[in-house]
Amino acid sequence: MFGRRAVFLLGLLxxxxxxxxxxxxDERTLSLNGAGATFPFPLYxxxxxxxxxxYPNVRINYQSIGSGGGIRQxxxxxxxxxxxxxxxxxxxxxxxxxxxxxxxxAIGSIAIGYQLDGMPGELRLTPGVxxxxxxxxxxxxxxxxxxxxxPQLALPDRNITVVFRTDGSxxxxxxxxxxxxxxxxxxKQVGSGKSVRWPVGLGAKGNEGVAGLIQGTPGAIGYLELxxxxxxxxxxxxxxxxxxxxxxxxxxxxLAAAESVxxxxxxxxxxxxAPGAGAYPIASYTYLLVYEAPRDAEKGRALARFLWWxxxxxxxxxxxxxxxxxxxxxxxxxxxxxxxxxxxxxx
Amino acid sequence: xxxxxxxxxxxxxxAVRAGCVLSMGLALLPLCSVLYYVFSRGVGGLDLAFFSxxxxxxxxxxxxxxxAITGTLKLVGLSCLFAIPPGVxxxxxxxxxGETRFGRVARxxxxxxxxxxxxxxxxxxxxxxxxxxxxxxxFAGGIALAVLMLPTIARSTEELLKLVPEALREAALGLGxxxxxxxxxxxxxxAAPGIAVxxxxxxxxxxxxxxxxxxxxxxxxxxxxxxxxxTASLPVSIYTYALSPYEDWHRQAWSAALVLLxxxxxxxxxxxxxxxxxVGGR
Amino acid sequence: MASSGRTVGGAAxxxxxxxxxxxxxxxxxxxxxxxxxxxxxxCALLVVTTLGSIALTMAIASLPAFRELGAxxxxxxxxxxxxxxxxxxxxVYGTVVSSLLALLLSVPVSLGIAIYLSELAPDWLRNVxxxxxxxxxxxxxxxxxxxxxxxxxxxxxxxxxxxLSDWFGxxxxxxxxxxxxxxxxxGVVLAIMITPTIASVGREVLRAVPLSLREAALALGxxxxxxxxxxxxxxxxxxxxxxxxxxxxRALGETMAITLVIGNRxxxxxxxxxxxxxxxxxxxxxxSEATGELHLAALAEIGLLLFVVTVLLNLLAxxxxxxxxxxxxxxxx
Numbered sequence: 001m002f003g004r005r006a007v008f009l010l011g012l013l014x015x016x017x018x019x020x021x022x023x024x025x026d027e028r029t030l031s032l033n034g035a036g037a038t039f040p041f042p043l044y045x046x047x048x049x050x051x052x053x054x055y056p057n058v059r060i061n062y063q064s065i066g067s068g069g070g071i072r073q074x075x076x077x078x079x080x081x082x083x084x085x086x087x088x089x090x091x092x093x094x095x096x097x098x099x100x101x102x103x104x105x106a107i108g109s110i111a112i113g114y115q116l117d118g119m120p121g122e123l124r125l126t127p128g129v130x131x132x133x134x135x136x137x138x139x140x141x142x143x144x145x146x147x148x149x150x151p152q153l154a155l156p157d158r159n160i161t162v163v164f165r166t167d168g169s170x171x172x173x174x175x176x177x178x179x180x181x182x183x184x185x186x187x188k189q190v191g192s193g194k195s196v197r198w199p200v201g202l203g204a205k206g207n208e209g210v211a212g213l214i215q216g217t218p219g220a221i222g223y224l225e226l227x228x229x230x231x232x233x234x235x236x237x238x239x240x241x242x243x244x245x246x247x248x249x250x251x252x253x254x255l256a257a258a259e260s261v262x263x264x265x266x267x268x269x270x271x272x273x274a275p276g277a278g279a280y281p282i283a284s285y286t287y288l289l290v291y292e293a294p295r296d297a298e299k300g301r302a303l304a305r306f307l308w309w310x311x312x313x314x315x316x317x318x319x320x321x322x323x324x325x326x327x328x329x330x331x332x333x334x335x336x337x338x339x340x341x342x343x344x345x346x347x
Numbered sequence: 348x349x350x351x352x353x354x355x356x357x358x359x360x361x362a363v364r365a366g367c368v369l370s371m372g373l374a375l376l377p378l379c380s381v382l383y384y385v386f387s388r389g390v391g392g393l394d395l396a397f398f399s400x401x402x403x404x405x406x407x408x409x410x411x412x413x414x415a416i417t418g419t420l421k422l423v424g425l426s427c428l429f430a431i432p433p434g435v436x437x438x439x440x441x442x443x444x445g446e447t448r449f450g451r452v453a454r455x456x457x458x459x460x461x462x463x464x465x466x467x468x469x470x471x472x473x474x475x476x477x478x479x480x481x482x483x484x485x486f487a488g489g490i491a492l493a494v495l496m497l498p499t500i501a502r503s504t505e506e507l508l509k510l511v512p513e514a515l516r517e518a519a520l521g522l523g524x525x526x527x528x529x530x531x532x533x534x535x536x537x538a539a540p541g542i543a544v545x546x547x548x549x550x551x552x553x554x555x556x557x558x559x560x561x562x563x564x565x566x567x568x569x570x571x572x573x574x575x576x577x578t579a580s581l582p583v584s585i586y587t588y589a590l591s592p593y594e595d596w597h598r599q600a601w602s603a604a605l606v607l608l609x610x611x612x613x614x615x616x617x618x619x620x621x622x623x624x625x626v627g628g629r
Numbered sequence: 630m631a632s633s634g635r636t637v638g639g640a641a642x643x644x645x646x647x648x649x650x651x652x653x654x655x656x657x658x659x660x661x662x663x664x665x666x667x668x669x670x671x672c673a674l675l676v677v678t679t680l681g682s683i684a685l686t687m688a689i690a691s692l693p694a695f696r697e698l699g700a701x702x703x704x705x706x707x708x709x710x711x712x713x714x715x716x717x718x719x720x721v722y723g724t725v726v727s728s729l730l731a732l733l734l735s736v737p738v739s740l741g742i743a744i745y746l747s748e749l750a751p752d753w754l755r756n757v758x759x760x761x762x763x764x765x766x767x768x769x770x771x772x773x774x775x776x777x778x779x780x781x782x783x784x785x786x787x788x789x790x791x792x793l794s795d796w797f798g799x800x801x802x803x804x805x806x807x808x809x810x811x812x813x814x815x816g817v818v819l820a821i822m823i824t825p826t827i828a829s830v831g832r833e834v835l836r837a838v839p840l841s842l843r844e845a846a847l848a849l850g851x852x853x854x855x856x857x858x859x860x861x862x863x864x865x866x867x868x869x870x871x872x873x874x875x876x877x878x879r880a881l882g883e884t885m886a887i888t889l890v891i892g893n894r895x896x897x898x899x900x901x902x903x904x905x906x907x908x909x910x911x912x913x914x915x916x917s918e919a920t921g922e923l924h925l926a927a928l929a930e931i932g933l934l935l936f937v938v939t940v941l942l943n944l945l946a947x948x949x950x951x952x953x954x955x956x957x958x959x960x961x962x
Contacts, residue, residue, distance in 0.1 A: 032567070033482065033577055046405040048568070059569045061577055069918030077481050095922070159806040166893045168710070168918040176711075193711025194920070202810055202904050203893030204590070205914060208405075216783070217808060223359030231406040232592040321406075360852035367749055370741025371758060374828065377821045378765045381776045428777060436672035436837040443669070462943030463683060464882025466909045467936050470929070471683045475692060494679055501676060527665030555769025558884040558909070562917055582771045582921045586885060589775045597779070604772045615767045619760060 023048045028057055030302050032281065035063045036070020036083030038168050038206040039108055040286040042227040043321050044083070047314045051306055058302055064206060068194045069166020072290055074100070080299050082289035085170025086194055087268035102267045102287040103334055105310060107258050107324040109249035110171050110282040113234035114221040115214050116141065121153045123237040124246050127281075130239065131183035133221060134162060134175075135190075156219075161223030162201030163213045167239035168194040171207065174284045178272045223282070226250070226322045243277045253280035255324040263330050267337075283324075304338055311335070348552025389605030392598045402568055408595040412603055414570040415584040419607075420486065421571075422564055422580055423554050425489025430496035431546055437497070438542075439530060445505065454505070461498040468494050469559035477563060485571060485578035488564025492553040499552070503545030507538040544618045551614035555607060557582035571615075581607045661738035684864055687936055690929035693922060702930060708895040708911075710919070715927040717934065719895040723812070723905035724935075727887060728880040730816030730901070735824045736873055742824070743831030743869075748843075748857050759832065766825035774889035777818045782809035785817070790902060802898040808892065812905040819883060823876035832873055832952050834868030835861055864953065871949030878942040882935065884909040908935045 041064035048060045065073075067084035074082035082318045085108070094102055112125060125133075129145055132138040142155045165172045176192035190196050204213040209347075211228040214220040217291060221237075226249045229236050237248040247253050260276030263269055271283040288307060294300030311334060315325040326334065372625065396411045403410030444450045472491040477483055511534050519529035535542070565577040566587065581603050588600035687910040694702060698715055705716015746759055786809030838861045846856035862869075892904020893914060908931050916932075919925045 029572060031572070031576055033567075035565075042405040045568070049404045052569075061567045061569055063566050063577070066918050068920050072918050072920050075920075076478055078477055078483055120825045161806065161808055166914045168915070168920065191711055195915070197707065197709035198894065201894065202808055203906075203914075205893075206590060208587070208593075209593040212590055213810075215592050216778075217786075217810075227406070228592060351750060356855065360854040363678055363818050363854040364749055367741040367745035370738040370771050371745050373738050374765065374824050375744055375761060378761065378768075380780065381768060381772065384780055385772065403668075405946070433672040436669045440669035440673040440696055440959055449670075452675055456677040458947055459940050459943065460680045460683075460941055462878050462882075463680075464884065464909055464935055464939055465681065466882070466884045466912050467687070467932050470690075470912065470932050471686050473745055474686050475682070494683075497676060497679065500728075501673075526662045528661075530665070553769055554766075555771065557769070557771040558913060561913060582769060582885075585771045585775055586889075589889065591770075604775050608772055611767050611769060612764060615764060626635055 014294050028073075030058050030299065032058070032060045032081065032299055032303055032306070033079045034060065034070075034081040034083060034288075035065050035073050035079045036068040036081075036289065037085050037286060038064035038167075038208060039067070039085045039110075039169075039171055039225045039284070040083065040106060040323070041207070042225075042231070043106055043318060043323050045320060046317050047306075047310050050314070050317070051309060053221065054309075058306065060306060064208070066165070066167035066206060067170035067173070070278060071287060072168075074291075076297070080290075080294075080296070081303055083287065084289055085284045085286045086173035087287065088289065097291060099292045101290050101292050101337070103290065103337065104263075104267050104285040104287050104326060104330060105307070106315075106318045106326065107251075107254045107271070107285055108284055109226045109251075109254040109280050109322075109324075110174050110223050110284065111226045111229040111231040112237040112239065113211070113214050113224055114237060115218055115234065116156060116158075117218055118155065119156070120237070121150075122248070123153065123235065124149045124240070125237045126240045127178075127182035131179050131186050133160060134179060134199070134201075135183075135186060136162070139200075155275075158219045161217050162198070162221040163202040163210050163217070163220050164198045164203055165195070165206070165210060166203035167205050169285065170194065170286070171208075171223060171225065172196060174272060174282055174312065177270065178282045181273050226254075230322050239281050241277075241279055241281045242273050242275050243279070245277060245278045247278065249280050249282075251319050251322055251324040253278055254283040256280070258282040258285070258327050258330070263327075265332060267330075267333070269277065286323075308335075308338060354371065372535060385601060385604050385608055388598070388601035390602075392602030393605065395519040397596045397599065397602055401570075405413070406593060408593075410599075412579075412581070412584055412599060414567055414579040415581045416606070417570050418564070418567070418579040419554065419581045421485045421578060422488045422560070422576065423550060425485060425574065426492035426496055426553055427546075427550060429489055429493035430500060430549070434500030434546075434549075435495050435504050435535070435542060437501040438508060439535070441501060441505040442508035443530075454502075457501050460494070460503070464558075465495055465556050466558040469562045472559065473562040480575070482575065483563065483565035483566055483577040484575045485575050488560050488578060489574075491559035491563045492556060495559065496549040496553050496558060499549040500542075500546055503548075504538070504542050507541035507545065508534060510541070511537050540621055544621050547614045547618040547621075551618075554614075555582055555611050557586050561586075567628075632813060641786050678879075684933075684936065687929055687933040691926050691933050694926035694930040697923060698927065698930075702927065703934070706897060710915075710921065710924045713921065713923055715923065717908075717927070717931055720899050720906050720908045720911050721934070722897045723815075723891065724881055724907040724909070726901075727812055727815040727891065727905065727907060728877055729818055730812065731819035731823055731880045732873065732877060733828060734816065734820035735876065738820075739827035739831060739872075739876070741870065742828040742873075744857060745836055746828070747835040748861070749853065759829070762825045762828050765779060765821075766829070768792050770822065770885040771889075773818055773822055774886040777814060777886055777890040781817065782814050785809050785814055789813075794902075802901045805898075805902045810890055810892040810903065810904060811902050812891065812898075815887045815903040815905065815907070816901070817923045818886045818890055819880045822883060822886060823880050826879050827876040828871045830872035830950065831869055834865050834872060834950060837868070838864045851908055862960040867949045868953030871946040871953070874942050874946035874949065878939050878946060881942070882909060882939045884913050888913050908932075 044062050048062055067086055070082035070084050071088050073079045087102055088100055126149055141158045141159055141160055147155055151246055173194045176196050180187040181194045204210045207224045207228045210222045210224045211232045214222045214234055215232055236249055238248050241247050256276045257271045257274035257279035260274045261271055272283045318325045399413050400411030441454055468491050472487055476487040476490055516529055516534055519533040560580055560583050564580055566583050567577045567579045571578045585600045585603045588596040684880050703717050706718045707714045707716045708719055746755055790807035793803045837962055842860040843856045846860040887907055888910035893906055894904040895906045916928050919928055
């Protein structure tokens with residue numbers, strides 16, 4: 001009895017699995033799997049939801065595990081595409097199966113978000129003060145250096161809790177690159193990279209985690225993509241840019257940064273500390289990362305089609321979600337890249 | 348003098364008893380707190396959308412956890428498929444030939460395996476299954492959970508089979524029934540309710556595991572159509588939603604925790620009742 | 630479904646016919662028994678090979694780290710992937726301190742529960758409470774993590790840590806800013822999670838001590854507690870240590886709950902308020918995204934280290950618990 005029932009159950013299971021496999025073929029559903037940066041996740045997840053509504057048979061699963069994770073999983077070929085904000089370094093690209101393509105999709109700003117129980121007014125930060133906070137030299141909110149720049153604010157007598165990213169992150173790369181460029185001490189002590197050794201603070205996973213931790217911790221300050229800071233209603237500091245102006249993070253300030261920097265071939269470029277007068281100093285392109293020669297041609301085409309849609313119809317969602325759309329010149333470069341790579345024969 | 352001493356001894360006795368009751372209370376306090384928060388914060392979010400809809404894009408309120416619920420069912424189903432037959436049969440081996448040299452090695456291995464941290468199992472399955480198959484999948488997640496269940500099932504089956512009276516097996520063999528049939532039809536069947544209890548407890552543990560799924564089943568916004576795609580699960584969804592900054596996702600994380608907790612507690616309680624029923628029935 | 634049922638039924642009747650035939654031929658017993666033995670043997674072998682391949686995989690994956698970093702890896706205090714400096718000591722330290730803190734908080738309570746459940750509680754309560762304690766063990770780790778983030782950490786930050794630093798602020802362990810998240814929160818969550826393990830194994834150990842010993846002590850005029858202290862605890866001591874080690878093993882390997890509350894910062898700090906990092910959490914956070922080969926190998930070596938330590942602890946614990954159980958079996962009249 002025992003045995004027969006087991007055989008029956010196994011048979012049932014086999015039928016269920018078989019049906020699942022066959023339905024896959026009938027409807028020709030195409031599943032694309034991607035992973036990477038958390039920075040553009042709000043935008044990508046909006047794109048994916050909209051695109052799924054237009055083309056219900058294309059299902060794109062994007063998991064925000066951090067830029068480092070996106071590169072690593074693409075190199076291990078466990079995903080169809082990766083995503084990163086920091087262009088892949090030569091060491092990372094070395095172990096990949098073939099040449100990688102960086103395709104910029106939008107521009108984002110890294111906001112310095114803080115939580116002071118809704119203290120009114122805007123916090124102004126100079127590069128030196130920002131470096132001081134992240135180095136742990138400025139430890140209290142009413143520190144004289146901090147107060148000197150913000151005479152109009154009633155800064156509380158409270159500990160500063162720095163929040164940083166524990167995962168390998170393009171946002172960390174951007175911030176640490178910025179701090180390295182403005183502070184020699186930072187450059188010597190910490191340096192730059194997707195994960196660095198933080199002198200002080202608490203770690204959180206992903207932009208989501210940083211936003212959550214800042215939100216739940218009075219006195220916290222950290223860096224995160226503008227969309228997350230806005231969605232969660234965090235206060236955002238003004239940063240003094242290279243031109244000496246205090247600039248709030250915004251799509252237009254990010255665009256100003258992008259327009260003041262020329263886009264090279266291959267799209268690997270940094271927008272850190274850009275020279276434009278209205279430029280926000282910590283902005284970054286965010287890239288989709290694919291193999292030049294996709295293993296599965298059909299998936300490669302589907303992905304290229306999605307990208308084409310994202311670059312055109314999709315760009316209007318960018319500004320709604322506080323990303324800057326690509327400048328027109330860059331857009332043309334990406335278009336021609338997609339066409340020369342012959343990824344797009346179906347469009 | 349003597350009486351005083353006795354009074355002192357009684358005082359110590361009372362104090363120790365009070366301490367024991369106190370520690371009982373101390374341990375139940377967090378249980379009550381966890382249950383209270385999971386129920387009070389989770390119950391409001393259990394609507395139709397939670398069970399039937401896909402997650403919304405980041406930051407937009409609404410949506411549900413349908414992929415995570417079906418994903419957890421798939422993962423648990425697969426892990427049962429992978430772990431129960433070999434687990435029970437390994438238990439049979441241990442109970443019949445457990446005193447041979449290889450039997451001792453196998454029992455030892457099962458004990459060691461049940462102490463391996465679940466995150467290590469995740470790394471192992473990532474290295475062996477995910478990187479060779481080139482994708483995250485429910486299949487890989489099922490294997491990871493099965494590795495966690497296997498030793499528990501094997502050892503609990505062994506213990507239960509040892510309780511089956513030897514006379515029963517001998518009677519069957521004496522009637523001319525072949526050895527394998529006597530084992531399956533008489534011994535295993537007699538011990539079946541007990542084995543089921545062991546299996547249920549193993550399933551309850553596996554259903555709540557998160558760490559081994561992070562690098563194996565991964566996660567999916569959609570309900571995976573095949574078993575060879577990344578698959579969402581309740582524990583991983585709770586983890587990612589708990590880390591997010593969005594109120595609505597926190598609410599859904601509590602609801603998912605409530606569902607998961609109910610499933611796990613239900614399995615535990617019914618395992619308990621099964622034991623009692625069986626004991627009472629005899 | 631109906632059709633598959635019919636097919637299975639058909640197959641079963643076929644099988645029956647065939648087995649009748651074979652039985653008549655008198656050969657079934659031999660080959661079927663042989664096959665059955667082989668299959669059960671293979672299943673037992675599966676357990677052994679799984680364990681072996683876990684150890685082997687981790688060892689192979691960590692080879693580059695062994696070669697390049699050597700023994701200094703375990704004692705290095707700096708973990709800086711950007712500069713390719715990999716020292717595991719902060720994680721080892723975080724794992725050890727959070728687990729010891731958990732033991733410190735949990736062992737007295739667990740022993741109290743074990744003694745209460747096996748010696749003192751009235752019969753009707755015993756089952757109910759024992760069941761509740763086991764339920765505590767069944768709550769998934771991620772649910773404790775969720776509770777840890779939203780309930781425990783804010784409570785520690787706002788109520789407990791200010792008190793501790795007022796009273797004991799002169800101790801380095803209770804100094805520094807209180808974030809809620811940190812080593813203390815990690816230790817408390819772990820303590821809650823291992824209490825049921827220690828308590829229920831401890832209860833089994835105490836139960837294994839023969840009743841006659843207690844009765845003898847009581848007959849000599851001992852109070853309940855004295856009978857436990859004189860007659861039960863000395864015999865159960867090694868088993869109780871074993872139960873504690875099992876709890877420790879669980880604490881060392883615990884991942885999700887502690888990752889969510891410990892603060893995730895690779896630093897060795899004397900203060901329990903400061904954030905820390907454990908071996909399991911660094912694996913959960915960094916494994917899926919380590920890009921450099923050395924970084925990956927270093928993580929694998931942490932995994933290997935964790936594996937070896939927990940395995941050894943579990944073994945020791947089992948030997949100790951087993952000894953009490955075996956001793957009681959011998960001592961039974």
